[in-house]
Amino acid sequence: MPPSKKVKPNQEKPLETGNLKNYRFFEDVYDVVRLIPKGRVSSYGAIAAYLGTKLSARMVGWAMNVAHHAHPPVPAQRVVNRNGMLTGKHHFATPTAMEEALKKEGVIVLNDLVQSFSNVFWDPAVELEMRL
DNA sequence: GCATTGACGAAGG
DNA sequence: CCCTTCGCCAATG
Numbered sequence: 115m116p117p118s119k120k121v122k123p124n125q126e127k128p129l130e131t132g133n134l135k136n137y138r139f140f141e142d143v144y145d146v147v148r149l150i151p152k153g154r155v156s157s158y159g160a161i162a163a164y165l166g167t168k169l170s171a172r173m174v175g176w177a178m179n180v181a182h183h184a185h186p187p188v189p190a191q192r193v194v195n196r197n198g199m200l201t202g203k204h205h206f207a208t209p210t211a212m213e214e215a216l217k218k219e220g221v222i223v224l225n226d227l228v229q230s231f232s233n234v235f236w237d238p239a240v241e242l243e244m245r246l
Numbered sequence: 247g248c249a250t251t252g253a254c255g256a257a258g259g
Numbered sequence: 260c261c262c263t264t265c266g267c268c269a270a271t272g
Contacts, residue, residue: 139269157255158254158255159254159256168255169254169255169256169266169267170266171254171255171267172252172254172255172266172268173254173267173268173269174253174254175252176253176269177253178253179252179253193253195254195255196254196255200253201253201254202253203253212253248272249271249272250272251269251270251271251272252268252270254266255267258264259262259263259264
């Protein structure tokens with residue numbers, strides 16, 4: 115995507131529950147991601163499920179892709195796929211930026227894989243106890 | 247407006 | 260187990 119192209123989340127759009135034509139979806143994703151504590155990670159699918167669109171994990175990935183210009187900042191490095199793999203690392207400034215950021219937060223990454231994934235995994239549906 | 251493309255994930259072979 | 264297919268849906272050409 116061109117750097118100048120700017121996505122505008124939360125435009126005045128009709129809210130339709132059940133699909134993602136709801137532009138607020140991006141904001142919701144960002145809000146959840148911002149709640150992920152340092153040293154923990156979550157997954158695209160878990161976040162999608164928490165927001166009620168569990169079949170649309172790919173949209174969470176897309177939200178991360180355009181999260182760069184979001185304010186306040188979104189710790190996108192804390193979102194990995196369901197196996198704990200850093201599948202989004204290529205979308206960061208440098209190939210190692212994501213891994214470095216995670217390591218700085220205390221998450222151990224080896225070969226693009228989060229170690230002790232089940233221990234550091236942060237499931238919004240559990241941690242937030244569904245208080246949407 | 248149709249076709250393709252994904253930072254995904256589940257299911258089927 | 261590994262590989263492919265499919266559903267999902269916004270963005271892009």
